[in-house]
Amino acid sequence: MSLKLFLSDLHIGDGAANDDFVYDLELVRLLNQLKDVDEKYEIVIIGDGLEILEGESVRKIGLVNFDQICKSVNKDAVESIINRHKSVFEFLRSLARTNKIHYIVGNHDYYLLVNDELRKAFTDFMNSDNFEIIPHFYDEENGIFAQHGSQHDLMYSFTIGKNGDLIPPLGDYVTRYTMSSFEPMLKSVHLPTEIVRDYDNVRPTMDAVDWLEYINSVYKIPVDLVGEWVKSFLKIFNTQEFDKWIKSRFPRAYGFGEFFFRNSVFFQMGRKITRWGDEIQRFRGTNYLKSKAEKILNSSNMPQWKISEKDVAGYSKEVPQIDYSKLKVVLFGHNHLPGFYVIPTPQGARYYVNTGTWRPLVEKSRGKWGQLIFHKKTELNYAVIETNKGESIVETHLVSRVVLN
Template sequence: MKQIFISDLHIGDGSAKDDFRFDDELIELLEHFEAQPDTELVIVGDGLELLESRAVKDFGLVSFETLVSSLDGKVISDIEKKHPRLFESFRKFSKHHRITYVVGNHDYYLLANQRLKEELVDRLGCEMVPYYYNEEIGLLALHGNQFDLINKFSRGHDGTLVPPLGDYLARYMMFHFDEYLESLVPEEILSDYDNVRPSLDVFHWFERVLEVYDLGVDILELWISTFLKMMQTVEARTWMKENFPHLRCLSKIFLNKWGGITLGSLLIRAVMKLRGARRSDYLFRRAKKLLKEGKIEAQEMIGYTDVEIHLPKLNVVVFGHIHHHAFRIVPVKGQNRFYINCGTWRPVVEKVNGRKKYGFQKKAELFYALVSVPREGDLEITTSVKNKTSKSKFL
């Protein structure tokens, strides 16, 4: 048996935030494994880009609950119209092999809306799950946003579901920042600030854009002020109240007129620096804990499943979400266990040689992992990454 793991494709509908350009490469991968027997494909979350789609934007800044219940199959058909050959390739693969689709945070609506779920299952020929567990070989595949403070669900004091701040932030910025930025810079630049890695470098990226383009407006200050205004909304305040009840007084100092943009900017930079430091390893730390303990607590799976998950046999943990691929060995009680992060098929934007003065490069690292059990019964893991960039993709 062979299982292919990929994640964070973010296949979109062709709108400004859709920067998936690798239909040919993914079709080639599907065709290669479609011809092999006993093969399964597992998409470890964010296969489709729903959160930043045109259909979601058309609903406006409605509540999370309203949005989840209102979306219909049009959001998926719009994506298929942009990528018809790729969808056909998925269907061809699913005729002979199993496709398991694990839900992430940018495609969460698929899990919560039965109409969307049925639409995608019909179009891709897949099975949709909140997480994937193969007990036979001891493998868990989970997107990973469940362990990210900004992108996980929580429970209010009254037991209600509190949606992730990350969902509202993305939708708020589409209206209050992205549309303005789109009128100032080329379209491909619009999606780049979402793809800057590490996240703290987004401040330097904004400064670089100001150096290259004569915009006549400080877009870094605009982004910060827009973020601060977002944090003053009812939705953000509700999230803050439920997740940080003891820091509400501090947030008022930074986010209201008492502190102004200067203190607000300091707060944002501090938070992003903390997230940037954690971004590359917090999922690895969680994977190590999982491999040692063999369970996921119920509170960590709020919004996906509300029961504790017991994993009696666990040799491999597969995550996505952080857009940084990895393959690491984890010794547990004298035995080797494994952590895989599938990275992303979205482009990443990072400093050339890690230095601001050289500018930023935009590249893609097309990663997949192949887990198999040969006849002799030992577990084999193979990873592959294809790097793609061009001379023109520099800022």
């Protein structure tokens, strides 16, 4: 019998403003309990285990371009996280003496993949050959493939340019830009600290517009938060990073975008634009990671759906060699939306699992009289796959936690 634990998007940070990980005891308890089931169980962290992108080390470097940020982040980014959450990392290090730990890189810890000093700081601390930092995980024997999922997100995936050059994800720059411009403004209006932290946890992200209006109303803030948010994004549209990204992503529409995003007339349409985008997204009911998983799991019949170079761009130079006829389970993280889905294929039922997150979630709902309200909850999600005598059992676990006022 063998057991594998899959979890993602822990976002364990350095104690700075965007570090919401306060579940050290819960995580250590889970890791310890599984030893009673299988002493040699494996751990697969499906990306964003560490919160490096929104850490203080990255904030101090400032708004440099993507290549510079990748080179400039030093070992302090990892060491400060380890020191802040010693109980978790000391337990992981002790576990790695006997158990394999596969650490997949996501978009918030991407620098581990390309920065030697950063990666060395992490691997030196773990001090075990059982610990590896990888772009994806593939267990051919049991038909399991896991990838963070940012590779299939328009904003957070890399683009291969016409000349074969790699265009970095716009999402990385947007996150760093927001950290340096909009978030300081949000702190300056004297909101409670926990409310400021909630901004980064609104899901889906487009609901942040409604959340800002809600906060405006509840706290009677004399600042148009949505207007400031739109201003911040319009400034991003005038950067070289955005220019390079939109040229590579939408070359045919670039001329229109040049007029649209740089014309001040459209600032006044900012609220409507964001709302239209939100409504379109809801109407389509899209779950792009589930759609991608469906294609991957049906690739033995539709070869064009196999994982390609663009699906691993920026993360790996080699496309994973997968036996699609034997692939049974695909796991993603990234969008913080846990799920377990049965995927029909000509070979029978296959499965897609999203491992969710260990961050707080702020979600929109409606009150008794239809008024807009937001509620906050914490989800501690994970999945386990137990294999015994050639038979595998996939099990997902969801713990939801709320604080009663």
